[in-house]
Amino acid sequence: MIMKLEERQKLRQDEIIIAARRCFCASGFHAASMSQIAGEAKLSVGQIYRYFSNKDAIIEEMVRRIIDSRIAEIEGKMQTDRIPQLLAWRQTLNEDDDKLMLEMSAEATRNPLVASMLAAADARMFANACESLKKQNPHLSEEHIRCCVEITAVMMEGTLFRRLTLQKASPELLEKRYREILNMLLKAN
């Protein structure tokens, strides 16, 4: 009986997050209101507040889920080998997640709470990527690992940003270059 209630609550929470993502993608964090999210989720505003105390709490849970899924990607199918291809062809793991992370960054410049959520999310992703790379390359120093992860993160996030523009260079050539860069990063002293 208690389990059933928990399941129903979990389902409800999922529905709210899905509705919120739609509203945030359409209007941005700032313009999307709790009543708009409630309407999209086909719930009353009162019902929404039973699950989340305010819009920031929804944003926080949404970002936690995006980061969880990215970490799962890094640990799972996304091998280091696939990164040059991903960068050169500007492939995305999830287009809406990318949009929401761009929105998150813009909002972080004016909202300290969103800025601290973003910093915490990045710290979690970064630590996870370091651990994963260290497992594959146990001989590398911690400092060396952090440097590889930082430059890889710069290239992944820069690519996310540049997906909004037209690709003006050859993806085949870019893939070759990115592979050389990543090899060099691992080998360098």
Place this chain on the structure above:
Amino acid sequence: MIMKLEERQKLRQDEIIIAARRCFCASGFHAASMSQIAGEAKLSVGQIYRYFSNKDAIIEEMVRRIIDSRIAEIEGKMQTDRIPQLLAWRQTLNEDDDKLMLEMSAEATRNPLVASMLAAADARMFANACESLKKQNPHLSEEHIRCCVEITAVMMEGTLFRRLTLQKASPELLEKRYREILNMLLKAN
């Protein structure tokens, strides 16, 4: 007499752009209204409309100015040599310009007009950077040049994005790596 009028108009336009930048930084493009911009510029809404037909026209002029100043930076004091340092220490050419470009990117995901402004701005920056690099390295092929510029743009924009998080790697080591990457990009075949 005509000159004086033009000068006054230019000055008024500058004041509006400065006021709009403040409003956009504080509330984002979506939430900032023409009347808020008018208030910030200490002008009437009617006066604002004499210079700009709508908010999009203000955004367009603002972006044009940001890109002009970035191109001037690239052509002027920003030598290729300074890039590794800029990246590793996450230095910025102009913090408010960076904020506004983040806002621009978030808005571009839901506003096709802003998306096309961003694409046009990037095309102008990209062509300019290619021309500049070609002048310094006339022996490189056009395709090679475009590949260098694209990867450099990815690293610059990724760094802009990551300035919102804590730097977890050693800037000294990063500077060394970025220098190696840029040297490799120029030499590679």
